[in-house]
Amino acid sequence: MNKIFIIIQREYLSRVKNKRFLLTTLLTPIIMVGFIAGATFLSISGKDEHKIAVIDQNGFFKSNLQNTKEINFTFPENVDTANYITKGFTDIILIPKFEGTAKVNYIIRSKKRLGLNTETSISDKINEAIEDKMLQDAGIQRSQLDSIRSKSQFAELKSMEEKGNSVQESNAALSYGIGFGSGMLIYITMFIYGAMVMRGVMEEKTNRIAEVMVSSVKPFQLMMGKIIGIGAVGLTQFFMWIILIGVLTTAAQFFIPHDVMQQVSTLQQSNGQIPTGGMVQAGDAAQKIYKLQHTMSTANWPVIISCFIFYFLGGYLFYASLFAAVGSVVNEDPQDAQSLMLPITMPIIFSFIIMSNAVQDPSTSIATWASIIPFSSPMVMMARIAYGIPGTVPYWQLGLSMLSLIGGFLLTTWLSGKIYRTGILMYGKKVSWKEMGKWAFRKN
Amino acid sequence: MSEILGLSNLKKHYASQKAVDDISFSIEQGSIFGLLGPNGAGKTTLLRMITGIFYPDSGNIQFDGKPFDPLNDIIKIGYMPEERGLYKKMKIGEQALYLAQLKGLSRSDAMQKIKFWFNRMEMESWWNKKVEDLSKGMSQKLQFVTTVLHEPKLIILDEPFSGLDPLNANLIKEEIYGLAQRGSTVIFSTHRMEQVEEICNHIVLVNLGKKVLDGTVADIKQQFKENKFSIQLSSLPNEINSNAFNIIEQKGNELIVQINENFKSNDVLKYFLQQDNSIESFREILPTLNQIFINLVEGTHATARAFERSES
Numbered sequence: 001m002n003k004i005f006i007i008i009q010r011e012y013l014s015r016v017k018n019k020r021f022l023l024t025t026l027l028t029p030i031i032m033v034g035f036i037a038g039a040t041f042l043s044i045s046g047k048d049e050h051k052i053a054v055i056d057q058n059g060f061f062k063s064n065l066q067n068t069k070e071i072n073f074t075f076p077e078n079v080d081t082a083n084y085i086t087k088g089f090t091d092i093i094l095i096p097k098f099e100g101t102a103k104v105n106y107i108i109r110s111k112k113r114l115g116l117n118t119e120t121s122i123s124d125k126i127n128e129a130i131e132d133k134m135l136q137d138a139g140i141q142r143s144q145l146d147s148i149r150s151k152s153q154f155a156e157l158k159s160m161e162e163k164g165n166s167v168q169e170s171n172a173a174l175s176y177g178i179g180f181g182s183g184m185l186i187y188i189t190m191f192i193y194g195a196m197v198m199r200g201v202m203e204e205k206t207n208r209i210a211e212v213m214v215s216s217v218k219p220f221q222l223m224m225g226k227i228i229g230i231g232a233v234g235l236t237q238f239f240m241w242i243i244l245i246g247v248l249t250t251a252a253q254f255f256i257p258h259d260v261m262q263q264v265s266t267l268q269q270s271n272g273q274i275p276t277g278g279m280v281q282a283g284d285a286a287q288k289i290y291k292l293q294h295t296m297s298t299a300n301w302p303v304i305i306s307c308f309i310f311y312f313l314g315g316y317l318f319y320a321s322l323f324a325a326v327g328s329v330v331n332e333d334p335q336d337a338q339s340l341m342l343p344i345t346m347p348i349i350f351s352f353i354i355m356s357n358a359v360q361d362p363s364t365s366i367a368t369w370a371s372i373i374p375f376s377s378p379m380v381m382m383a384r385i386a387y388g389i390p391g392t393v394p395y396w397q398l399g400l401s402m403l404s405l406i407g408g409f410l411l412t413t414w415l416s417g418k419i420y421r422t423g424i425l426m427y428g429k430k431v432s433w434k435e436m437g438k439w440a441f442r443k444n
Numbered sequence: 445m446s447e448i449l450g451l452s453n454l455k456k457h458y459a460s461q462k463a464v465d466d467i468s469f470s471i472e473q474g475s476i477f478g479l480l481g482p483n484g485a486g487k488t489t490l491l492r493m494i495t496g497i498f499y500p501d502s503g504n505i506q507f508d509g510k511p512f513d514p515l516n517d518i519i520k521i522g523y524m525p526e527e528r529g530l531y532k533k534m535k536i537g538e539q540a541l542y543l544a545q546l547k548g549l550s551r552s553d554a555m556q557k558i559k560f561w562f563n564r565m566e567m568e569s570w571w572n573k574k575v576e577d578l579s580k581g582m583s584q585k586l587q588f589v590t591t592v593l594h595e596p597k598l599i600i601l602d603e604p605f606s607g608l609d610p611l612n613a614n615l616i617k618e619e620i621y622g623l624a625q626r627g628s629t630v631i632f633s634t635h636r637m638e639q640v641e642e643i644c645n646h647i648v649l650v651n652l653g654k655k656v657l658d659g660t661v662a663d664i665k666q667q668f669k670e671n672k673f674s675i676q677l678s679s680l681p682n683e684i685n686s687n688a689f690n691i692i693e694q695k696g697n698e699l700i701v702q703i704n705e706n707f708k709s710n711d712v713l714k715y716f717l718q719q720d721n722s723i724e725s726f727r728e729i730l731p732t733l734n735q736i737f738i739n740l741v742e743g744t745h746a747t748a749r750a751f752e753r754s755e756s
Contacts, residue, residue: 014533208527208528208529211492212523212530425497
């Protein structure tokens, strides 16, 4: 037994000590944040300025269209589609005479093709102007309407879930996010770490160290040592990410002005109610932060995280041994690996598809069974668990799913161990599925 | 001397062939034993059963006086397979430490022994190098060190000299002698017959999964001798005519003769003494192992490729 620890230690340390591991672990969250920030930045900036000539047959847009920084509406005389560019306009809008509320197309012609954002914002402005005109005709002031709208927001939907004798607040959007996020994470890591196991086994085989190793340790110890070692690398990576996210969010709080934070804590104390007539009035930002914190707190994090770790490890062990078996029968040619991997990757991809449906509708019978069968349970069960235990996932389903996953990985490990034992010392010959089956099911 | 390894009626069959088909022999402690055979004869399968990698289909193995127990006896065996293998990205010192620990040595014991062997083989400066940076000969030396590091009772070397220059080959050869003197038994599997003649006390030849030959090198040569003698004369007689022998070859004043049945070597000498030719030298020509093996293996469907290579 001691030998398997020596193997685990080497597999683990040789990967964790590698500079590439540290780099990917640190860079992945940073790149993800950077990617989101970059996308946001690009959507905010980088808008072209538009000088738009409006040819209006109705006559009421002139007073109602509002200009923005990027979009400038003017109502010139003697401009038409033939000469608007030479007169210094970038676009021209032709609005025909409206007849009641019958559907009418208006046309915008431009020098350059319009971006999606610009197009939406122009059509919003025009619709807003029409709305204004109609309000005006009905004798309603826009300012009046706006103030009614904002005042009417005092009512808010809070969905509650039966929890024994008490009810608990739940949030569908959060459940969706957690379910999809953790399912996705398991999907990605299963591929990354599964492939890592396979490459490790292939390396041992092609380097011919396998024979030296199996003269000192049992092939099964060698395989399990590698699988457990790499699984530990995966867990280390998760914990580093959790710590990193914790540090980043704490650091982010220092960038929020002090008075806003104070308002947030007042909101927390008063359970979201703004004390009327109090000294502190909650600002918009404080409201948003409080809401985010409050929403996050509705999820049962300890259960979700411990289930995630269980299903990550269970799913990993289930598939990693299969990847190891494939690695052991591959001969130098990486193309063999591709075709042999297909029967393993197919159920993973299929589970991902079920998972992305289950996260929207967690109680269908497909989702329920897929969350119990060990081929797909790691991903699909995580999608359902986010909706709550025992509300959406009864205890018996969770228990059955966990037991069948444990049974499943014991079975795949046992079968793979037999394929591995023969495959790792077999050179030169291309191994067929039939032979692998024979190795897996023969006695001794 | 006691017996370290005894194989009796070992069999291992694969689906398509009988890799090892009823082989028995025994090896004395402290001897250097040669396991010979053409490619595909079943040597590797045999060695894998002796190292506990494979279980025999039938038959049994006695190791050190007891039935072979792979789990506990592994530490007493050092195996260097023909296909060398090391982790390419690992540092040499760490690699040696890892393999020694897997054999069952404690960390501190392993360190001590690695230092001793690295010092002996002039490898101390390699500690932090990676295996991928080593030349073939250097990694061969490392592989040898990792095989014998834990001072096993039984050392199995499959083609230990391939890829080594004469200097390093000699170094390893000296180490093999030294290990045998200190009580280790060495099983030496090779195609290179001249090395077998030089090093081994006892050999076994396998072909097509069966044992073909078993004995000491001297005995086997006696067994396969063809009664050939070389005689060097100061001058040749005009005519040689004797019913005691036939001349097979003539090189200058040297004759190679084959003695006919019922005659002795003395009859050859007697003949030339009578002819009054002065004899400068007279010696028996024993067949080389190479010739014996080619004779035995040729025509048995087994490929004699290995022997052709070692001849050239």
